[in-house]
Structures are given as C-alpha cells and as structure tokens.
Amino acid sequence: MLSSVAAPSALLPGASPVPVHEASAERDRQWWRSSVIYQIYPRSFRDLHGDGIGDLPGITAEIPALAELDIDAIWLSPFYKSPQKDAGYDVADYCSVDPIFGTLEDFDALVATAKKHGIRVIVDLVPNHCSDQHALFQAALAAPENSPARDMFIFRDGTGENGENPPNNWQSHFGGPAWTRITNPDGTPGQWYLHLFDSTQPDFNWDNPAVHQEFERILRFWLDRGVGGFRVDVAHALIKKSGLPDWGGRADGASIEGFPGHEAPMFGQAGIHDIYRSWRKILEDYDGDRVLCAEATIDPLDRLTDWVRSDEMHQAFNFAYLHHPWDAGDLRSTIEASLKAFDKVGAPTTWVLSNHDVVRHVSRFGLTGGHARSGDGLGPEDNQPDHVLGQARARAASLLMLGLPGGVYLYQGEELGLPDHTALDHGHRQDPTFHRTNGERLGRDGCRVPLPWTADAPSFGFSSTGKAWLPQPEEWRGLARNLQALEPASTLSLYRTALRLRRELSLGHGSLAWWPEYDAEGVVAFLNNGVLVVMNMGTSSVELPAGELLVSSAPEAGRDGFLAPDTAVWLRLA
Incomplete structure (x- = not known):
C-alpha cells in the first residue's frame, strides 16, 4: 500500500x-543487465527425499514461491556427482546429478517448471579443479610421469634431496600446503599435484588444450539441456604463471602490503581471458541470451572489469560491495567506483550482500564489537551479533541495494532475514576449512544451514522426516516462511514489495x-x-x-x- x-x-x-551512472535504452533488451538472480544452495533449500539433504525435486516444488519474488533466474550451487568433501565443489562427473540431489530427469523437470514461471536456471561451473575421484584424475594417478593423462593436471617433482618438499610455497585456501605428494603404483613416493583448495580437489592444467576441449563439451551438455548460463567458480584462477614461482602474499590473492593481488602467480593471468572469449562464442551459438558470471576475487575494481569486456563474461560478482562496512562514506565510494569502472567497459554492475561463502549480512551488520577471528565464520566463542540491530541494518541495506541500477544477486534465506547460525556446535561442522586448520578457522557452515519453511513442522518444514544435515537454531522458528507470508511488516513482505517495485519502476535499467x-x-x-x-x-x-x-x-x-x-x-x- x-x-x-x-x-x-x-x-x-x-x-x-x-x-x-546514466541509463542506456539500447541495452534494456539484455535481461542480465538488470537481473535479479536468486542463489540456491541445493542441500539446504528443501528436502523432499527425507534424508536431511535438500534435492532438486524440493527446488522444483518451491518454484511458485520463488516466482512471487519477481526474480529473473535461479543460480544452483553444484549438484553434480561428487564425494561431497567440499559440499559438491569437488566434482566427480560434470555431466551427471549426484543421487543425493536426484537425477538428470529431475533437473530437466526443474528447468521446465522454472521456464513456465519465467525463471531461468543458471548452474555453477567449477573449472579450476575437480574431485580426486574424477575419472580423469584417477587416470592421471595410474599413468606415468609426463604422460598425456598426467598433463590434464598440474604435477611437479618435489624439491629437496629426494623430492620430499613441495615444488613451491603456495598455500591452500582451506589451510596448509597447496601441494600433496602421491604414492606410485609400486609404493614409492611420487610427484606432487597442485590443489589451491582441499587436497581432494586437484587443479586442472589449463595450459593443456585437452582441458579446454573437455570443458567446451561440458558447456554444450548443459546448454543443450536448456540452462540459462553459468556462474564460474574461482574464474580468475585457471591459468598459473609459468614456472610456478613462490608467493609470499595471501593464499586467496587479496592484496596486502608488499604483495599486491595483481602479482599473485596463481590468479589473474592474461591467458584466462582467451578461455572466456571462446566460451562466450559457444553461448552465442544458443538462443535465449545465455550468460556467464565470474566469481573473480580481484582488486582493485578497475582490474575486475577485465572479466566483463564485451566479448567475455556478462557479469562479475562485486565483492568490494559485498564486504562494505556500515559506513556511509565507504558505501558511497564503493558504489561510485563500481559504476564508473563497469561503465568504462559497457558492463552492468552487480550487487550482492550475502552468499554461501560469507557470514550472512544480518549477522555482519549486527557485530558491534568487531570480528576478531581471522577465519570466515562466527562461532559460540566469538563476540555475538546484536540480532535486532543486525535485522534493522540488513533490511535497510537490502532496500538500498534493490534500488541500485544493474544486476542483483540474492542468497536463499536473506528474504527471510536469516542470520548465521553463530552457536553451531563444532561437532556438526563439515566445512573442510575447519578440519584443515584444526578449528582455527570455522569455515562457512553457519551460513549454509537448511531453510525454515513452516514454523511448527519437523526441521521447520525443510524435511518431512525432521532430518537436516546441519541443525537449525531454535530462534529460526519465528522466521519461518509460512509465518512471514502472512505478516505485512515481515522481511519477506519487504522483499516482495521492493522487488515488485524495482521491476515496475525499471530501477535495474535506471540511472x-x-x-x-x-x-x-x-x-x-x-x-x-x-x-x-x-x-x-x-x-x-x-x-x-x-x-x-x-x-x-x-x-x-x-x-x-x-x-x-x-x-x-x-x-x-x-
């Protein structure tokens, strides 16, 4: 009203x-320039199988509820066949669905249902690394050194008298060395393989044309099934600097004094852009204006725009905006710098406040005493957020974000005002970051807890059996979707109203x-x-x-x- x-x-x-920033009527036809894309973390969205893990049929069942948010697309985090060592980002088969999520037929049904509601389905593509259970890596382990099978990945001899030390000093994002030594079939110590993430996630060798061919096949497989595009995981990491030199900066390549991010040898190498130019051409072979979005942790913003030039990606995540503090001057500067940088290459800016890798913005904005922990999660021993303050600020920040021109990404549950589960018992944690650092870093489980759908149902309606792969905090009962749908002042009602007005008033295409x-x-x-x-x-x-x-x-x-x-x-x- x-x-x-x-x-x-x-x-x-x-x-x-x-x-x-000035609007451009010429570009209004391209849906992704003003899009609202809703991220679904499949294992935590809705469970119809009753095993405590969300699944594709659960997503399909709730497409009508998502349509009420006036979104343009959903983005699915990985649902491929996987040992689930890193919640599906360790892919064992890029062209199949893991049984815990369903089948390819379930995926097709999801795409068809979403299409009926005017919603595109974007899938997560993980091209930097795969699972150590992938057939290609298993073949590499069984093959001799310098063989074509080994060359699909980054194998190197170790240093030291007997090769007992890693080839360089690179560190894993999840803690510890970025190298693991294999054992040869005869039982002797072998070469080392690179994994910028978990040891079960070997990096592909993108200097090898065969890797390019494999991923072009994968792209076409999903495009043929009707996907609306791809969110590309760690899009800046595929090519490594020749010679793999040592690096004294941060493992994630973020700039620190003496080690600017643009010098990190494992990120942002020039050859990456040729890969995405070739992918853009593949997408343009298909109708429906399919899109590529880069998850590229690059600073400063002027460098990030290299990923969204007119013949490369369509969008790139704006992490500078995601991480802005509760400060008006800082926020204004970030918005202005973002618009000016992306305008220079004719690309839309994207805005995002939460995702599956960061503390939800309700909790971030409720932290009045700071966050002392160096990791990426909040636990029961940490300074706890002020929930009331965090809710107020998060609602305000969301409303401002939805008023900006460009594209918006929403993370499942933010429309309910969900905070992180900051009191999660450590015995339930599954993030490899927690285990690789012996608990020094908590990891991301707190923002990945299954959603509350119905206040008085087992597991708040997430699963009919009451099972949930991570426990939900009791205080989420009052945030359940069925209660908020009836309350005009709820966070869900705020999102519905703002998203409807955003479309009606063409704010995404605005100035x-x-x-x-x-x-x-x-x-x-x-x-x-x-x-x-x-x-x-x-x-x-x-x-x-x-x-x-x-x-x-x-x-x-x-x-x-x-x-x-x-x-x-x-x-x-x-």
Missing part, C-alpha cells in the same frame, strides 16, 4: 543531484545521481528513475524531502517526514 509522507524540506536551494544535501550526514541517498533512495547509516534522524513513500525498511520509517538511524526508504518526489 502506497502512502504519502508529510511535506518536510525540499532539496536545498541551489543543490542538484550529481549524476554518476544514479547522488542527492547532495546528505553528503555529510552519514546518509547514502541517490535518485534512480525518479525514485529517491535514502538510507540512514548515522546516529541521528534526518529530515526527508517531500514525496510519496513507496516502501520503507521499517514499519514507521519515514512516515513522519524523518528517517531514523539504521533505516531506509524509497520516495517518489513531489
């Missing part, structure tokens, strides 16, 4: 919006101009297609200009002509 704001102050005399009167007040405010988006990140209320209140992050926000701290509104100006 639209309501009017009392008429407070107008724009300051002489002040005018400051343009940053952005800063609203200058708030520059020094801890407020982020911009004009997009006639809608003023205002978020108060400061400590005191601010006066709003006259206008029609379209949607607010809190029930009373903006209704008296003032905007309280930690809230946001959309106004149609008078």
